[in-house]
Amino acid sequence: MSPAISTTETQRVAIDLGERSYDIHIGADLIGHAGTFAGLPTANTGVIVTNEVVAPLYLASLRAALSGRHARVLDVVLPDGESHKHWQTLQTIFDRLLEAGCDRKTVLYALGGGVVGDMTGFAAACYMRGVPFVQVPTTLLAQVDSSVGGKTGINHPLGKNMIGAFHQPLSVVCDLDALRSLPDREFSAGMAEIIKYGPIADMAFLGWIEDHIEALMARDPAHLAHAVRRSCEIKAQVVGADERESGLRAILNFGHTFGHAIEAGMGYGAWLHGEAVGCGMVMAARLSQALGLVDEAFVERLKRLVVRAGLPVVAPVLDPARNAERYLELMRVDKKAEAGEIRFVLIDPPGRASMRPASDAVVAGVIARSCQPA
Template identity: 65%
Template sequence: MLSLQVDLGQRSYPIHIGVDLIDRGDLIAAHVAGPSAVIVTNTTVGPHYAGRLEAALRAVGKQVSTIVLPDGEQFKHWETLNLIFDALLAGRADRKTTLLALGGGVVGDMTGFAAATYMRGVPFVQVPTTLLAQVDSSVGGKTGINHPLGKNMIGAFYQPEAVFADVGTLATLPSREISAGIAEIIKTAAVADAGFVDWVEDALPDLLRGDTDTLAEAVRRSCEVKARVVAEDERESGLRAILNLGHTFGHAIEAGLGYGEWLHGEAVGCGMVMAADLSARLGLLADADGDRLRRLVEAAGLPSRAPKLGEDRYIELMQGDKKAEGGDIRFVLLKSLGEAVITRVPEDELRATLATTS
């Protein structure tokens, strides 16, 4: 088992990474302070893993129940969140009940937001079962739901008690979702760690064939870089925003196609290629580095060409993104593979990138 600590003062928490961690009731229960825990999962993940997690916690004396949500980004809204509240209240869950998020990013975001707001806050533990959730949503404390007018528009910053990333659960993950997770690993490397970019290029074949040791190491390194960035800027007032590389383009793709059409990681993968094109166009990034990033994204099995939504529609969608402030659109761009910069972009350069990449 690999472990690291996310350093946020009183809100610090550990991330443990390994195989079959969901069976380790002893380890998990150490982060369930009260007598009872409620697992929140979905109809896809639940049948595979909820029973094992329940059994592991019961074996160490915890009371456990499970809430099963419908699966998919299209259900990441208030009505589904309310299923959690309904079940918690019907089961008389109190302020000492710990929620366990067992699933991908959608389950993690909704369970985290439910934990942040149920009785004004109860503890929660992340048990991410997709590669994307293991490397992305389990670090950073971002929780929330979508609104018809925008993704993740309603939410809170709320930190888990601990994260257990069981790379054994990735064996049942479709290859398309492995690629989506690798997109976030590439992104984290590209904004902050040139050596990690080299490592990902070398490790890519092993990651794609599902080697658990390589996956665990990729999760560890990715979480470590992200944890370092988040520790410096918990509430995303500055530095942390570099982790949004590819997200302004990516969110526009997701919103423009309708959530769920492309996976979030696919949209971010393509969004990074678009951001690299824009970076090169502005003279920030060498063309060769932009090409190298595009080849890495393609080798990971991710799309590198954006859907044809039209330039005006892209710009409209990006202005609605919450990273826009005061109407201007700011972009996370690259100076090299391993160093990011945040800047406003002239509209004609943006249009040129949209014309070239979509």
């Protein structure tokens, strides 16, 4: 059953974090309208941070929407892609802010996908020890995951998102129209994070995704609106209970421990983050099965859905000579690891997740099985 949602009506999901609370706005045609940003601070300067792919599509609209709010609206256009998510790119934001004499009331706007959001948020966290920022995610992945919850950061050659901050945005604006321009591969990558919310928190939602996967992949606005809203609701609930990832919040990383190893092992950018997470979820489900927490039917069900979302389910061989060792090595520097012990997000039972260690031998078996073509 399709949810009774009109795409012309903007939905609102509240993130409850005390004085750092904010709303996620989900709807059509939001970027170009001044009303979308009503209630936010009217500082002298607003700075839109975006990338060279998104700028031609939405920069002019956002600039127009903000022209009444700020005496001047500047922009910084970054190169596109995860491979640029490092300090040197971040530095170009700081250079621009300082050259333009931006003060600590300046509002930054992150217009783009997860990479732009993470870097803009981290720049906002650090510039003059913290300025406000707004997330305007233009990819599905950013709308349902990375723009919500205040995690910001950059990669280090030795690990993904290793340098960063918790810095909550003032508002998140999810314009569903922006998803129309998304390449198929990136759309699928976003679907991985939507699917994720099922196994960890809401099996009914997983069933709904299965029932409507065709409509979702065809980017039907009403179905997308529901999927984005439900994803944000679940994320809001988890983040509201554990802002700084001292426990519960880590369940949002289901599939990410294996996924990060794939991304790092292949070189950032070779696999999209969502692709690595899609494959990583199947691996984490297999590990859950190996530990007796779920049955094979659950693993197959999840795998089938990941395939239908256009995502890879066969893990890459990272090192022909010592593949499992390479995976384990990369997973040991995961932020969730403690004293070298990898802590996996496992499904136990379907609809609920928990953090557990696992023996290297069992994990190696899962890796070997996952690297074989179906």
